[in-house]
Amino acid sequence: MDISPERSLSENGGYDSSNEAHADDVNIQSLVEWLNHALPHLNMPLDASEEELRAYLIDGTVLCSILNKFCPGLVEMRGSSEPGPENIRKFLAAMDELALPRFVLADIQEGYMEPVLQCLVTLKTHIEFNGGKESIREHLRRRWNLPKMEFSEGIYNSQVDTMTYGENSSIYGEERQRDSFDNKYGSASAALVHDVVHNLSEMFQQKQGSYADLSDSNILELMKSNGLDNTSTRTLFSLVNRILEESIERKNGHVHHMAHIVKKVMQVIEQRVSTQAVNLKDQNNLYKVRLGKCQSRIKVLETLAAGTTEEIRVLLSQLQQIKIEKTKIEEKKKLEEQELLRTKQEKIQSDIENSTLKHELEIAKTTHEEHCLLLQVQAEETKVELEKKLKELECFLAESMKRVKELESFSESKSQRWKSKEGSYRSFIDYQSRDLKELRAAADSVKHEILKAKRSYAEEFNFLGVKLKGLADAAANYHSVLAENRRLYNEVQDLKGNIRVYCRIRPFLPGQSKKRTTVEYIGENGELVISNPSKQGKDSHRLFKLNKVFGPAATQEEVFLDTQPLIRSVLDGYNVCIFAYGQTGSGKTYTMSGPNMTSQEDWGVNYRALHDLFQISQNRKSSISYEVGVQMVEIYNEQVRDLLSSDGPHRRLGIWSTTQPNGLAVPDASMHAVTSTADVLELMRIGLMNRAVGATALNERSSRSHSVLTIHVYGMDLETGAVLRGNLHLVDLAGSERVDRSEATGERLREAQHINKSLSALGDVIFSLAQKSQHVPYRNSKLTQVLQSSLGGQAKTLMFVQLNPDVDSYSETISTLKFAERVSGVELGAAKSNKEGRNIRELMEQVENLFIHQYL
Numbered sequence: 001m002d003i004s005p006e007r008s009l010s011e012n013g014g015y016d017s018s019n020e021a022h023a024d025d026v027n028i029q030s031l032v033e034w035l036n037h038a039l040p041h042l043n044m045p046l047d048a049s050e051e052e053l054r055a056y057l058i059d060g061t062v063l064c065s066i067l068n069k070f071c072p073g074l075v076e077m078r079g080s081s082e083p084g085p086e087n088i089r090k091f092l093a094a095m096d097e098l099a100l101p102r103f104v105l106a107d108i109q110e111g112y113m114e115p116v117l118q119c120l121v122t123l124k125t126h127i128e129f130n131g132g133k134e135s136i137r138e139h140l141r142r143r144w145n146l147p148k149m150e151f152s153e154g155i156y157n158s159q160v161d162t163m164t165y166g167e168n169s170s171i172y173g174e175e176r177q178r179d180s181f182d183n184k185y186g187s188a189s190a191a192l193v194h195d196v197v198h199n200l201s202e203m204f205q206q207k208q209g210s211y212a213d214l215s216d217s218n219i220l221e222l223m224k225s226n227g228l229d230n231t232s233t234r235t236l237f238s239l240v241n242r243i244l245e246e247s248i249e250r251k252n253g254h255v256h257h258m259a260h261i262v263k264k265v266m267q268v269i270e271q272r273v274s275t276q277a278v279n280l281k282d283q284n285n286l287y288k289v290r291l292g293k294c295q296s297r298i299k300v301l302e303t304l305a306a307g308t309t310e311e312i313r314v315l316l317s318q319l320q321q322i323k324i325e326k327t328k329i330e331e332k333k334k335l336e337e338q339e340l341l342r343t344k345q346e347k348i349q350s351d352i353e354n355s356t357l358k359h360e361l362e363i364a365k366t367t368h369e370e371h372c373l374l375l376q377v378q379a380e381e382t383k384v385e386l387e388k389k390l391k392e393l394e395c396f397l398a399e400s401m402k403r404v405k406e407l408e409s410f411s412e413s414k415s416q417r418w419k420s421k422e423g424s425y426r427s428f429i430d431y432q433s434r435d436l437k438e439l440r441a442a443a444d445s446v447k448h449e450i451l452k453a454k455r456s457y458a459e460e461f462n463f464l465g466v467k468l469k470g471l472a473d474a475a476a477n478y479h480s481v482l483a484e485n486r487r488l489y490n491e492v493q494d495l496k497g498n499i500r501v502y503c504r505i506r507p508f509l510p511g512q513s514k515k516r517t518t519v520e521y522i523g524e525n526g527e528l529v530i531s532n533p534s535k536q537g538k539d540s541h542r543l544f545k546l547n548k549v550f551g552p553a554a555t556q557e558e559v560f561l562d563t564q565p566l567i568r569s570v571l572d573g574y575n576v577c578i579f580a581y582g583q584t585g586s587g588k589t590y591t592m593s594g595p596n597m598t599s600q601e602d603w604g605v606n607y608r609a610l611h612d613l614f615q616i617s618q619n620r621k622s623s624i625s626y627e628v629g630v631q632m633v634e635i636y637n638e639q640v641r642d643l644l645s646s647d648g649p650h651r652r653l654g655i656w657s658t659t660q661p662n663g664l665a666v667p668d669a670s671m672h673a674v675t676s677t678a679d680v681l682e683l684m685r686i687g688l689m690n691r692a693v694g695a696t697a698l699n700e701r702s703s704r705s706h707s708v709l710t711i712h713v714y715g716m717d718l719e720t721g722a723v724l725r726g727n728l729h730l731v732d733l734a735g736s737e738r739v740d741r742s743e744a745t746g747e748r749l750r751e752a753q754h755i756n757k758s759l760s761a762l763g764d765v766i767f768s769l770a771q772k773s774q775h776v777p778y779r780n781s782k783l784t785q786v787l788q789s790s791l792g793g794q795a796k797t798l799m800f801v802q803l804n805p806d807v808d809s810y811s812e813t814i815s816t817l818k819f820a821e822r823v824s825g826v827e828l829g830a831a832k833s834n835k836e837g838r839n840i841r842e843l844m845e846q847v848e849n850l851f852i853h854q855y856l
């Protein structure tokens with residue numbers, strides 16, 4: 001966009017900061033065109049940028065040349081080798097001379113082209129405005145009405161000034177009439193001015209031409225209108241000097257005129273100074289704006305610097321990263337090199353292997369070829385063989401064909417036979433179908449029968465229902481019947497006697513077969529005749545009567561049969577005591593325990609009793625719940641010891657004097673709950689191990705103590721809740737032989753004495769009970785105290801009297817039998833006196849058997 005001088009310049013020739021046009025607004029192209037036109041040698045591109053233009057202008061040559069173009073010799077340029085700033089300064093001075101706005105040197109040096117371009121635009125406008133292609137000098141000459149003359153360098157200004165104040169006085173005279181000064185002083189003043197000017201002119205001339213060119217007419221011309229405004233300051237100062245010098249020299253009365261002129265000049269100077277001040281102010285503002293821009297640029301640059309620092313930091317970190325990666329790549333490269341080396345080695349190795357394989361392949365190939373040859377030979381041989389076989393097969397085929405023909409003829413005969421068989425089968429099938437028909441008829445009749453049976457079944461079912469109802473009613477009374485049975489059964493037992501004495505005669509042991517026996521006769525009803533071989537006559541035989549006598553041939557089972565009923569009494573709440581009495585070696589242990597536990601056939605009374613006990617309790621479990629506990633004690637030298645104690649049989653136990661409700665006579669003895677015969681057998685095994693056994697002269701296994709195994713039974717009737725308590729004492733007594741026979745002395749003698757004493761006490765107690773005496777001497781021995789609950793009252797006692805049949809044991813046999821007779825004699829005596837008693841006893845046994853069968 002073109003900028004007109006009115007817009008771009010202030011009235012005083014400076015820049016108007018408020019209307020400051022930007023360089024962008026300046027049409028650089030028109031400026032370039034203008035410069036190219038004025039200075040064709042420039043040949044500047046029309047689309048030159050601001051920066052390119054600056055490059056042309058920077059050394060000031062172009063600027064000075066443009067001025068000289070229009071005003072030749074206006075600016076004295078230095079050579080092109082001279083530095084640019086000097087030419088620019090000259091250009092700027094010339095612009096000052098022309099009173100045109102200009103830029104400052106720093107603008108073009110720093111690339112601040114806006115004022116530079118404005119200056120050029122102004123200059124261009126000024127030149128165009130003042131006559132187009134006319135030179136400035138012409139313009140000035142005409143403006144100041146100066147004669148055409150050559151300008152010489154250095155005196156240009158003074159010449160212009162001289163010309164200005166020279167010939168063209170007529171203009172001055174014309175203009176003078178419009179001046180206020182002229183209005184005040186009239187024509188007189190004009191004469192005076194003329195004088196002054198004249199004088200001044202002279203004065204100038206006298207001053208060796210210093211001011212000679214400042215003629216009066218020129219001064220008048222200057223004084224006209226605003227002629228001073230366009231006069232340079234230097235001229236003005238010259239004018240003032242001249243006036244002052246002249247006034248001093250002349251000292252005439254034209255002081256007032258002079259003062260007026262001076263005043264006028266001073267006003268112009270003041271105005272110019274103020275204009276300069278405004279310009280300076282504007283420039284100051286301009287500088288401030290520039291400063292602000294510079295500061296913003298500095299900030300931008302600082303920001304850029306900060307950004308650059310950050311970028312440097314990032315770049316450094318990237319560089320570090322790159323270094324690390326480089327190191328990694330180098331390591332990788334090393335590894336790859338190693339790998340390459342390894343691969344090369346492997347390749348060498350594989351080459352070696354390849355060559356080896358090739359060699360092997362060659363060998364294999366050779367071998368294969370040989371093998372092929374061999375196979376070919378074999379194939380040839382095989383072919384020959386096959387051909388041979390083929391011939392054989394052909395022969396075989398011919399034979400087979402022959403056989404086929406034979407078979408065909410055979411099959412034909414067979415088929416004829418089959419046909420005849422078919423006929424016979426057909427007749428058989430006809431026969432079968434007839435049978436089938438008969439069977440169907442029979443099935444119908446069976447069906448009929450089944451229907452009939454079904455009907456009768458329904459009837460029977462009803463009948464059974466009625467019966468079942470009866471049974472249910474009977475079952476309701478079952479418990480009461482059971483209780484009644486129990487009662488009756490034990491009454492029968494009571495009638496049979498609460499103390500029973502069975503005698504068992506031991507057979508001779510192997511090696512004793514040639515010995516003579518003392519047993520003469522064994523009766524069926526307990527009679528026993530013992531013969532004394534040393535005596536003759538009547539005294540040689542003695543008759544004993546016991547409940548029953550078992551001969552040497554009696555088995556364990558037969559012996560137990562008479563014991564069995566008592567076991568049921570235990571489960572019914574009665575106390576039972578079974579023991580064997582006899583001399584050492586007479587078979588007590590055999591009868592009570594048996595020789596061998598493992599064989600059920602050899603089981604003694606103890607094991608069989610226990611077996612029955614648990615069997616019956618199992619059978620009754622629907623009506624009575626039983627709990628069974630076991631104690632086992634030993635009575636040795638009148639001291640009671642626990643045979644089942646975990647500490648061993650060392651501790652002496654106390655005995656309760658009276659029978660306790662729970663049936664425990666030795667409460668401190670350990671009680672062991674058992675649920676089966678095996679449990680009890682195990683406890684007995686432990687007890688027997690703990691039992692003190694010592695060798696004697698008569699029997700190496702002779703017991704020197706009594707052992708008492710007590711089985712406590714606690715039963716509860718599930719229907720009524722009634723409690724039953726019973727206990728079974730199984731006693732293995734110590735040997736009853738005479739002390740003198742045992743040849744015992746010392747400790748053994750004392751043991752024998754205790755044994756005899758306790759056995760004697762047992763006899764006394766049983767005798768007293770049988771006599772129904774007021775006093776029963778239980779306290780005479782530990783044995784009777786322990787067995788107190790099973791001796792007397794409703795308790796049942798069974799004693800096995802064991803006899804050794806050897807004549808050498810005659811006296812022991814007799815004493816044993818006397819003991820037995822004493823125990824059971826009263827009852828037997830009573831029964832003997834009453835013939836019916838025998839019949840009653842037999843009857844009781846029958847009833848007992850009857851109950852046993854019902855009971856179980």
Ligand SMILES: Nc1ncnc2c1ncn2[C@@H]1O[C@H](COP(=O)(O)OP(=O)(O)OP(=O)(O)O)[C@@H](O)[C@H]1O
Pocket residue numbers: 505506507509552582583584585586587588589590591595699701702703733734735802
């Ligand atoms: N009925 C019998 N049949 C066969 N042998 C028997 C019979 N009774 C006992 N014996 C045998 O006689 C020997 C002595 O028997 P056992 O040990 O039972 O006598 P004991 O009276 O218990 O003696 P101790 O008082 O010393 O214990 C044993 O060898 C035993 O096997």
